[in-house]
Amino acid sequence: MPKANPRHPKFPIPGGPELRAKGWRQEALLRLLENVLSVGEDPDNLIVYAALGKAARSWAAHKGIVKALTEMEEDQTLLIQSGKPIGLVKTHAKAPLVIMANCNIVGQWAEAEVFYELQRKGLICWGGLTAGAWQYIGSQGVIQGTYEIFMRIAERRFGGDLAGRFVLTAGLGGMGGAQPLAGRMAGAAILCVDIDPERARKRQQIGYLQEIAPDLDTALEMIDAAVKDRRALSVGLVGNAAEVYPEIARRGIVPDIVTDQTSAHDLVYGYVPKGMSLDQVRELRDDGQGQLMAASRASIVEHVTAMLDFQKRGSEVFDNGNLIRTQAKEGGVSNAFDIPIFTEAYLRPLFARAIGPFRWMALSGEESDIARIDDLLLELFPDNKIITNWIRLAREHVPFEGLPARIAWLGHGERTMLARRVNALVAGGELKGPVAFSRDHLDAGAMAHPNIMTERMKDGSDAIADWPLIDAMMLCSSMADLVVVHSGGGGYAGYMTSCGVTVIADGTDAADERLDHALTNDTALGVMRYADAGYEEALDEVTKKDVPYIRLD
Numbered sequence: 001m002p003k004a005n006p007r008h009p010k011f012p013i014p015g016g017p018e019l020r021a022k023g024w025r026q027e028a029l030l031r032l033l034e035n036v037l038s039v040g041e042d043p044d045n046l047i048v049y050a051a052l053g054k055a056a057r058s059w060a061a062h063k064g065i066v067k068a069l070t071e072m073e074e075d076q077t078l079l080i081q082s083g084k085p086i087g088l089v090k091t092h093a094k095a096p097l098v099i100m101a102n103c104n105i106v107g108q109w110a111e112a113e114v115f116y117e118l119q120r121k122g123l124i125c126w127g128g129l130t131a132g133a134w135q136y137i138g139s140q141g142v143i144q145g146t147y148e149i150f151m152r153i154a155e156r157r158f159g160g161d162l163a164g165r166f167v168l169t170a171g172l173g174g175m176g177g178a179q180p181l182a183g184r185m186a187g188a189a190i191l192c193v194d195i196d197p198e199r200a201r202k203r204q205q206i207g208y209l210q211e212i213a214p215d216l217d218t219a220l221e222m223i224d225a226a227v228k229d230r231r232a233l234s235v236g237l238v239g240n241a242a243e244v245y246p247e248i249a250r251r252g253i254v255p256d257i258v259t260d261q262t263s264a265h266d267l268v269y270g271y272v273p274k275g276m277s278l279d280q281v282r283e284l285r286d287d288g289q290g291q292l293m294a295a296s297r298a299s300i301v302e303h304v305t306a307m308l309d310f311q312k313r314g315s316e317v318f319d320n321g322n323l324i325r326t327q328a329k330e331g332g333v334s335n336a337f338d339i340p341i342f343t344e345a346y347l348r349p350l351f352a353r354a355i356g357p358f359r360w361m362a363l364s365g366e367e368s369d370i371a372r373i374d375d376l377l378l379e380l381f382p383d384n385k386i387i388t389n390w391i392r393l394a395r396e397h398v399p400f401e402g403l404p405a406r407i408a409w410l411g412h413g414e415r416t417m418l419a420r421r422v423n424a425l426v427a428g429g430e431l432k433g434p435v436a437f438s439r440d441h442l443d444a445g446a447m448a449h450p451n452i453m454t455e456r457m458k459d460g461s462d463a464i465a466d467w468p469l470i471d472a473m474m475l476c477s478s479m480a481d482l483v484v485v486h487s488g489g490g491g492y493a494g495y496m497t498s499c500g501v502t503v504i505a506d507g508t509d510a511a512d513e514r515l516d517h518a519l520t521n522d523t524a525l526g527v528m529r530y531a532d533a534g535y536e537e538a539l540d541e542v543t544k545k546d547v548p549y550i551r552l553d
């Protein structure tokens with residue numbers, strides 16, 4: 001039975017034992033499509049997160065996808081091009097059920113303006129990373145990553161935790177909404193600025209944000225009191241970051257950590273320039289794109305200049321994956337890249353071992369299934385401090401949105417082991433339904449993104465997109481259920497290529513084989529990618545875990 005969804009009543013949360021499709025694999029993908037809309041930011045317009053990341057190109061395309069998933073046999077493959085179903089071909093029962101390519105524009109043409117024009121003509125849509133691939137699980141999707149970043153900074157600079165520390169950030173959207181909770185879990189007093197009061201309220205309603213301050217003075221007083229008491233606290237403030245950051249700097253306040261997760265990648269549909277209301281921005285999106293782009297960029301210049309100012313005065317400042325430095329540099333801030341990217345600064349040693357954001361969703365809709373898998377994780381990896389600490393915290397702090405789900409940063413061999421054990425639990429009737437396994441596209445072998453994931457790679461291979469393409473082809477031959485290749489849209493156009501994968505644990509022997517091949521090969525490629533770039537951690541992993549990487553003499 002689907003569950004009521006108070007946030008978006010028209011988009012119930014899927015669940016229950018009844019199948020509408022001809023098998024659990026097809027039903028699972030249908031539920032994942034429903035799920036990304038049930039937890040999305042603007043499901044009426046098919047928008048899931050990151051300003052324009054969509055689940056399907058149009059409502060007609062959505063209807064076609066639902067029909068195909070409902071009617072298809074297990075030996076067919078549904079082909080999706082930029083969010084639109086284009087064919088249902090005969091393959092075989094071990095082939096993927098769904099293959100997608102979303103928003104891949106030929107290099108010379110891969111620019112924001114071309115993307116907007118193709119979108120206007122209804123020829124393309126951007127899938128974000130996990131939106132178009134039906135893998136988005138709400139703000140939890142990035143929460144462990146954000147938490148781990150905060151903890152790496154805490155270890156390096158603040159003696160192990162963020163108690164008594166002030167974190168300043170902006171953006172309370174689909175992904176940025178994870179920041180207040182991640183900051184609080186790390187012990188900080190965190191101030192999150194967002195221009196849209198609705199977004200702030202939403203995060204408060206679902207338990208990710210504690211307080212909303214009526215104005216900047218009150219917000220800073222609340223933060224100051226929490227810092228003095230070494231009390232974890234998250235405070236939202238409705239305002240424009242391009243005004244609030246410089247004002248905080250002008251007052252001589254130096255936060256301990258500064259970042260930003262507004263949709264700065266998209267100057268038209270994402271970032272809101274200072275001095276403009278949300279309504280004004282919406283109007284300009286249709287007939288004033290040039291004006292809007294110029295105004296957004298000018299505000300980002302002020303926003304990033306304030307971030308650089310904080311950095312000069314001692315704050316730990318980093319780019320959280322939204323291209324804000326790139327936009328600022330194009331606007332004339334020549335030293336914008338003095339701000340490091342979070343991947344290179346904090347997480348690369350994990351990615352080099354293919355440890356990354358793995359996640360799973362209980363297709364039954366039952367929270368108890370996630371609790372049982374949490375127990376299993378603790379049993380399987382008692383010595384893995386990152387995992388045991390995370391599961392303890394997540395159980396206490398992370399509320400479920402949509403299908404109950406969990407994220408945990410696991411690496412090569414670990415993901416396969418967990419997923420196969422979960423498949424056995426499904427087979428034994430210990431869980432109430434099958435489980436879908438997936439991961440973020442921001443994963444070791446899965447993404448080429450020279451300003452985020454692959455910035456300043458040791459061997460200079462930042463812009464080479466062969467890796468995600470090999471990943472996708474390999475995953476099709478490794479029996480994954482859904483395989484997708486994404487490239488950037490909106491402001492990300494021309495900046496990235498990534499691969500996504502989903503595999504369903506329905507308790508069958510065939511699922512065991514699929515999980516084994518797809519998940520093992522996926523992380524093996526991640527280790528190979530970093531080994532090939534010369535990272536010691538990856539070379540160590542090759543030896544320790546017998547990864548089949550071919551070393552040349």
Ligand code: NAD
Nearest residue numbers: 049050051173174175176194195196241262271272321322
């Ligand atoms: P979103 O569009 O759902 O939310 C963006 C938020 O920024 C909105 O709430 C909007 O009101 C706010 N905003 C826009 N301009 C502002 C301004 N000038 N001042 C204050 N608030 C402003 O996007 P999202 O899904 O939360 O993603 C945010 C950004 O992070 C995107 O660029 C996305 O691609 C990126 N991202 C990075 C990672 C990562 O790997 N670290 C993961 C996911 C998303």
